[in-house]
Amino acid sequence: MGTPSDQLRQTIVANDTHKADPAGFDLWFTWCQACRHGGHAIHMFDWFSKHSTCPVSNCTCQCQI
Numbered sequence: 686m687g688t689p690s691d692q693l694r695q696t697i698v699a700n701d702t703h704k705a706d707p708a709g710f711d712l713w714f715t716w717c718q719a720c721r722h723g724g725h726a727i728h729m730f731d732w733f734s735k736h737s738t739c740p741v742s743n744c745t746c747q748c749q750i
Contacts, residue, residue: 720746 716723722741723729732740739746 717746717748720744720748722746722748
């Protein structure tokens with residue numbers, strides 16, 4: 686884990702339809718305190734805007750609650 690390099694940040698921003706701020710929270714890794722599954726904050730936000738349960742297969746945690 687760690688912080689993406691400047692070149693990687695530029696690539697992410699160039700390909701991101703949300704125009705994530707490369708210095709902001711969007712690229713941080715975040716996880717559920719109950720099931721401990723996680724991912725980049727922007728991807729988690731996108732997932733939970735359409736779903737209510739954990740994105741990991743066979744995990745029924747309702748991470749949003």
